[in-house]
Amino acid sequence: xxxxxxxxxxxxxxxxxxxxxxxxxxxxxxxxxxxxxxxxxxxxxxxxxxxxxxxxxxxxxxxxxxxxxxxxxxxxxxxxxxxxxxxxxxxxxxxxxxxxxxxxxxxxxxxxxxxxxxxxxxxxxxxxxxxxxxxxxxxxxxxxxxxxxxxxxxxxxxxxxxxxxxxxxxxxxxxxxxxxxxxxxxxxxxxxxxxxxxxxxxxxxxxxxxxxxxxxxxxxxxxxxxxxxxxxxxxxxxxxxxxxxxxxxxxxxxxxxxxxxxxxxxxxxxxxxxxxxxxxxxxxxxxxxxxxxxxxxxxxxxxxxxxxxxxxxxxxxxxxxxxxxxxxxxxxxxxxxxxxxxxxxxxxxxxxxxxxxxxxxxxxxxxxxxxxxxxxxxxxxxxxxxxxxxxxxxxxxxxxxxxxxxxxxxxxxxxxxxxxxxxxxxxxxxxxxxxxxxxxxxxxxxxxxxxxxxxxxxxxxxx
Amino acid sequence: xxxxxxxxxxxxxxxxxxxxxxxxxxxxxxxxxxxxxxxxxxxxxxxxxxxxxxxxxxxxxxxxxxxxxxxxxxxxxxxxxxxxxxxxxxxxxxxxxxxxxxxxxxxxxxxxxxxxxxxxxxxxxxxxxxxxxxxxxxxxxxxxxxxxxxxxxxxxxxxxxxxxxxxxxxxxxxxxxxxxxxxxxxxxxxxxxxxxxxxxxxxxxxxxxxxxxxxxxxxxxxxxxxxxxxxxxxxxxxxxxxxxxxxxxxxxxxxxxxxxxxxxxxxxxxxxxxxxxxxxxxxxxxxxxxxxxxxxxxxxxxxxxxxxxxxxxxxxxxxxxxxxxxxxxxxxxxxxxxxxxxxxxxxxxxxxxxxxxxxxxxxxxxxxxxxxxxxxxxxxxxxxxxxxxxxxxxxxxxxxxxxxxxxxxxxxxxxxxxxxxxxxxxxxxxxxxxxxxxxxxxxxxxxxxxxxxxxxxxxxxxx
Numbered sequence: 001x002x003x004x005x006x007x008x009x010x011x012x013x014x015x016x017x018x019x020x021x022x023x024x025x026x027x028x029x030x031x032x033x034x035x036x037x038x039x040x041x042x043x044x045x046x047x048x049x050x051x052x053x054x055x056x057x058x059x060x061x062x063x064x065x066x067x068x069x070x071x072x073x074x075x076x077x078x079x080x081x082x083x084x085x086x087x088x089x090x091x092x093x094x095x096x097x098x099x100x101x102x103x104x105x106x107x108x109x110x111x112x113x114x115x116x117x118x119x120x121x122x123x124x125x126x127x128x129x130x131x132x133x134x135x136x137x138x139x140x141x142x143x144x145x146x147x148x149x150x151x152x153x154x155x156x157x158x159x160x161x162x163x164x165x166x167x168x169x170x171x172x173x174x175x176x177x178x179x180x181x182x183x184x185x186x187x188x189x190x191x192x193x194x195x196x197x198x199x200x201x202x203x204x205x206x207x208x209x210x211x212x213x214x215x216x217x218x219x220x221x222x223x224x225x226x227x228x229x230x231x232x233x234x235x236x237x238x239x240x241x242x243x244x245x246x247x248x249x250x251x252x253x254x255x256x257x258x259x260x261x262x263x264x265x266x267x268x269x270x271x272x273x274x275x276x277x278x279x280x281x282x283x284x285x286x287x288x289x290x291x292x293x294x295x296x297x298x299x300x301x302x303x304x305x306x307x308x309x310x311x312x313x314x315x316x317x318x319x320x321x322x323x324x325x326x327x328x329x330x331x332x333x334x335x336x337x338x339x340x341x342x343x344x345x346x347x348x349x350x351x352x353x354x355x356x357x358x359x360x361x362x363x364x365x366x367x368x369x370x371x372x373x374x375x376x377x378x379x380x381x382x383x384x385x386x387x388x389x390x391x392x393x394x395x396x397x398x399x400x401x402x403x404x405x406x407x408x409x410x411x412x413x414x415x416x417x418x419x420x421x422x423x424x425x426x427x428x429x430x431x432x433x434x435x436x437x438x439x440x441x442x443x444x445x446x447x448x449x450x451x452x453x454x455x456x457x458x459x460x461x462x463x
Numbered sequence: 464x465x466x467x468x469x470x471x472x473x474x475x476x477x478x479x480x481x482x483x484x485x486x487x488x489x490x491x492x493x494x495x496x497x498x499x500x501x502x503x504x505x506x507x508x509x510x511x512x513x514x515x516x517x518x519x520x521x522x523x524x525x526x527x528x529x530x531x532x533x534x535x536x537x538x539x540x541x542x543x544x545x546x547x548x549x550x551x552x553x554x555x556x557x558x559x560x561x562x563x564x565x566x567x568x569x570x571x572x573x574x575x576x577x578x579x580x581x582x583x584x585x586x587x588x589x590x591x592x593x594x595x596x597x598x599x600x601x602x603x604x605x606x607x608x609x610x611x612x613x614x615x616x617x618x619x620x621x622x623x624x625x626x627x628x629x630x631x632x633x634x635x636x637x638x639x640x641x642x643x644x645x646x647x648x649x650x651x652x653x654x655x656x657x658x659x660x661x662x663x664x665x666x667x668x669x670x671x672x673x674x675x676x677x678x679x680x681x682x683x684x685x686x687x688x689x690x691x692x693x694x695x696x697x698x699x700x701x702x703x704x705x706x707x708x709x710x711x712x713x714x715x716x717x718x719x720x721x722x723x724x725x726x727x728x729x730x731x732x733x734x735x736x737x738x739x740x741x742x743x744x745x746x747x748x749x750x751x752x753x754x755x756x757x758x759x760x761x762x763x764x765x766x767x768x769x770x771x772x773x774x775x776x777x778x779x780x781x782x783x784x785x786x787x788x789x790x791x792x793x794x795x796x797x798x799x800x801x802x803x804x805x806x807x808x809x810x811x812x813x814x815x816x817x818x819x820x821x822x823x824x825x826x827x828x829x830x831x832x833x834x835x836x837x838x839x840x841x842x843x844x845x846x847x848x849x850x851x852x853x854x855x856x857x858x859x860x861x862x863x864x865x866x867x868x869x870x871x872x873x874x875x876x877x878x879x880x881x882x883x884x885x886x887x888x889x890x891x892x893x894x895x896x897x898x899x900x901x902x903x904x905x906x907x908x909x910x911x912x913x914x915x916x917x918x919x920x921x922x923x924x925x926x
Contacts (some may be wrong), residue, residue, distance in 0.1 A: 105811065106707065107703045107707075107811075107812065107813035108811040108812055108813050109706060109707065110811070130707070131707075149652060150650075150651075150652040150656075151652075152650055152652075156649075156650060160627070160650075161650050163650075163659075164623070164627055173899065173903075177899045178899070179897055179899035179900045179903070180896075180897055180900065181900055183875070183877055183895070184811050184875050184876075185810065185811060185841075185842055185843075185875075185876055185877045186619075186809070186812075186841045186842060186843075187613075187619060187624050187626075187809065187841055187843065187880055187881065188613075188809060188877035188879065188880065189612060189613040189614075189615075189663055189877075189879040189882065189883045189884070190877055190878050190879050190883075190884055190888070190891070190895055190896070191663070191884060191892060191895075191896060191900075191904055191922060191923070192660060192663065192664055192668070192903075192904045192907060193613075193626070193659050193660060193662065193663055194903055194904070196626075196656050196659045196660075197655060197659075197660050199656065200652055200654070200655065200656055205655070216709060217707045217708055217709035219709050220708075220709075240570045243572055243680070244569065244593070244594075244680045245680050245683075246679060246681070246682050246683075246746075246747070248711055248747075284709070284711075284751065284754075285751070285754040285755070285758065286754075287750040287751065287753065287754040288747065288748070288750065288751035288754050288755070290750065291747075291748040291749075291750040291751050292748070292751075295748065346648045346649070346650065346651060347648065348568065348573070348647050348648060349570065349571055349649075350568060350570035350571050378648075378649045378650055379571075379648055379649060380648075380650065412646070412647050412648075413646075413647075413648055414646055414648045414651035414652075414653055415653050416651065416652040416653050417648070417650055417652060418650065418652050419652060420652045420653075421653055421654060425653070428653070429653065429654060432646070432653055433643075433653070433654060434642055436636065436640045436641065436642035437643065437644055437654075437657060440636075440642070440655075440657055440911065441654055441655045441657070443910045443911070444655060444907060444910065447907065448903065459654060460654070
């Protein structure tokens, strides 16, 4: 922890002088910017600065660099692993006012947006053009924040994560210099891939202010289906076979029997049982959709799937997926008065049955209730740990979270599929990456941010 | 150019002592390792070392680092921009004996290979499992070399480039340290994306010795189609609409009228005219394939496409695509006694008509014949410049190549879609990337290779 010092006060005064009403030391704003949506303690910044342009970010970073003042970028505040906590104070640089959709190129299926645009706002804007942006983490995440955390979501199985959907970006470096990384073309082979080095760097290497995104055409037909299985293993085997057949599945989500029970109660799903359940979405031309549905149905039946229900009607499809998207609220209703804390890990799909059965043992041993939901095509899964209020409950939740990650790593997996490292998972960086890889990361960090002002204390464990 | 020195001789002797018959200073091997398949002068290494394992590469690099001896990694020798030329001598580190396919995980759709495995060998191995690896540059490229140059090919429009198909890799750093970057999971959000920093770094940051690749299931049905257009603009407009409709086109290639004339003569294509022509490949279930073909046919007709011929028969499909894959030989036959030199550039697809019409003016002005072929869905195109023997012809070819790249950059494009920078395109790095981005690249290079032994003189222009 850096000490508040005379130098720090000088820096804050200089920022206030430069930015006027865009700069605030108000208690409410500082509190709001001290944490994301995870369960970590709050770490408040000394001040909040609302950037309105790349020039603002550049000027702010130049000043912060001069005075070695820490800077934490802040977008929607929806990150889950403590990414936005201001561990060492300094300023929270809020980009949520940078909401301009700079251009949409329908012919090229791309667009350029400021970092504070949310995915929801972008998709609303795109709808009339018959286009959409497919990366869908939960929450009102901003595109800049999604880049920072290497976000993904339910559509990654078809369209990839944010990484596969960014063509280029404008980045401000620690010392305020502005650079364009990547470009507008769908691919390029001209030098080091710096745009993708920034993606997932959680604001520790630079601050992304504009992003060039790939877009997709809205498919002609979209259909939804649900299938319930006697066993979890049946779900996983069906999912493996669907992937192997090359079916271009749009979404494929697993809910375990506990999660289904919570959803049945909360979303009043009639006629369903508390069994492992798969939610599917397929899209394309009408014949292609019928063919996919038929193939999926066959593979589900081969693996012990029972009634297979599907619909291309918008209202029915919306009702099914509404239940999927409401899992967090269903969980909270399932144990009233508890808080819900999401875990995140990923394994090769062949290890998913062992992973989830092991996770259930870990959950039982913890004494917590923790329904499981998974982006099964990617091998990525979450539990929502339902935690009674108080430090003892939180302690059990932290222990369970760590146990699940350790189990994923032991199965050839990764400590995070999509929520990132932040503050909470630094301890796992050394378990997942070898010392040489960590050395390279530290060397790159030291090269790009020699004064360690960009989100200090995050992502990289101490040597 | 570094001087041959006593220190260099010491290093070579130490390598010879360590590696015995894997090490050679033979003239023929040195000549063979001094160039790729491009048209650049040869730059011979002092010696060639055949690595057979990651340990070999590590031991070799540790020795080279100790003695500051340059090292150029060599795979299939198929690169086109001078990537493997040993500009400053030293050793050519040949990985082509590292041909082990270490594991194939059918359930996870992934595999692990040594760097010297060619894509052809891998696909032969995978065929019986119903799987394939989709990245298909021309030539007998190795997977390691494809990572180094960020290769792609005709299937990138559907499956992405090598970048989107690598999950993880083993890399040896300049000083001989070995590290694992990335992993086995389909996605991950745990730290800086070092595996993708290595991809496209052309052997200047580390040497890739093993690669974890994503695989695809072989589709049930594959169909091919050809359509000829009155105008180039009609081709491009049809391609844009096919992309916008979200048709999961497997391949979509453009041949201009000059290229078609060469192909008609060489591959004896009956019934075709020398017009701008599109070659399509679609795949999936039978209904999906029919639906895609029907949609593509409609869009082609809307844009002035004439007879639309398609087939799902293996022999007919093979004949059509054989003609596409033979374009280089068709070009050589078209101007006998000339050499064929491929160019490479990429633009946003909306700029492709302007780009190609401009390219034709540039070609006419050059006095060369240069048929055009393009991965049209990506906006990436090549010309095969047919160059009379002699320095004057080469000079005209170089000038035309540079003119085409400059035109692509002026249209928002990139200097290379898939062939990379190497020696030949360093001059364009400063035109495409701003000085800050180049500074970052140089800083990363200096951090990872402080003695500048890894492929010195390539990719990064002098400051």
